[in-house]
Amino acid sequence: MTISENKIYPRTGDTETVYLKNVITDPNIEIGDYTMYNDFVCDPQDFQKNNVLYHYPVNHDRLMIGKFCSIACGAKFIFTSANHSLKSLSTYPFPIFFEEWGLDVTDITDAWDNKGDIIVGNDVWIGYEAVILSGVTIGDGAVIGSRAVVTKDIPPYTIVGGVPAKPIRKRFNDVTIARLLELKWWDWSEERIKANLKIIQSGRIDELN
Numbered sequence: 001m002t003i004s005e006n007k008i009y010p011r012t013g014d015t016e017t018v019y020l021k022n023v024i025t026d027p028n029i030e031i032g033d034y035t036m037y038n039d040f041v042c043d044p045q046d047f048q049k050n051n052v053l054y055h056y057p058v059n060h061d062r063l064m065i066g067k068f069c070s071i072a073c074g075a076k077f078i079f080t081s082a083n084h085s086l087k088s089l090s091t092y093p094f095p096i097f098f099e100e101w102g103l104d105v106t107d108i109t110d111a112w113d114n115k116g117d118i119i120v121g122n123d124v125w126i127g128y129e130a131v132i133l134s135g136v137t138i139g140d141g142a143v144i145g146s147r148a149v150v151t152k153d154i155p156p157y158t159i160v161g162g163v164p165a166k167p168i169r170k171r172f173n174d175v176t177i178a179r180l181l182e183l184k185w186w187d188w189s190e191e192r193i194k195a196n197l198k199i200i201q202s203g204r205i206d207e208l209n
């Protein structure tokens with residue numbers, strides 16, 4: 001059993017921060033251990049409703065977030081049903097109003113373009129009110145700046161910002177990034193992480209054991 005198992009609040013007396021995996025009920029959302037969400041505006045337990053938007057079971061699109069991610073207040077994940085079809089001559093979503101227009105309810109998904117899952121790696125930090133669009137994959141260790149709009153895949157350990165989000169810099173040099181991706185410290189046991197915590201925090205990768 002992990003520290004984040006069966007527990008909602010990681011900090012005593014702080015109900016604005018939750019272990020996300022323990023407040024999710026939607027089978028199309030998968031969250032890794034220790035990943036946390038902080039919300040000082042709304043109840044963070046309502047993440048699924050307030051932050052995962054236009055996400056309807058009929059599309060079968062999924063939100064997958066890895067371990068040890070930090071998600072700041074108001075970050076949003078915008079899914080397929082937000083994408084009014086651009087194949088159509090009109091952006092008006094006629095298939096949603098199938099009763100009005102004599103269309104078949106089974107064709108309702110024609111109203112939008114399905115861009116697919118949103119996949120977020122491990123140790124990703126998503127800044128305040130960032131927006132992640134459907135179909136995007138964010139690599140391990142990436143940082144999404146405050147109010148960035150992520151429209152394309154983000155490579156591992158890359159800091160991005162702006163609208164649309166563009167790389168600002170890498171978090172580490174290429175050698176260190178390659179070693180981190182090989183180490184995958186987030187899959188270590190809690191005992192090993194605890195034993196190495198000061199070294200992880202110091203940034204001295206050579207001293208990890």
Ligand SMILES: CC(C)(COP(=O)(O)OP(=O)(O)OC[C@H]1O[C@@H](n2cnc3c(N)ncnc32)[C@H](O)[C@@H]1OP(=O)(O)O)[C@@H](O)C(=O)NCCC(=O)NCCS
Binds near residue numbers: 070071072160
């Ligand atoms: C993305 C971020 C981590 C970058 O930090 P940093 O690497 O120290 O960045 P700097 O302040 O040195 O800025 C580097 C460049 O990126 C730009 N930049 C920084 N943050 C940006 C953002 N959110 N959006 C767009 N551009 C940004 C700066 O203007 C600067 O541009 P320049 O090189 O043209 O001068 C930080 O700015 C940020 O947005 N943090 C999120 C904070 C947050 O939301 N916290 C929530 C609580 S957990």
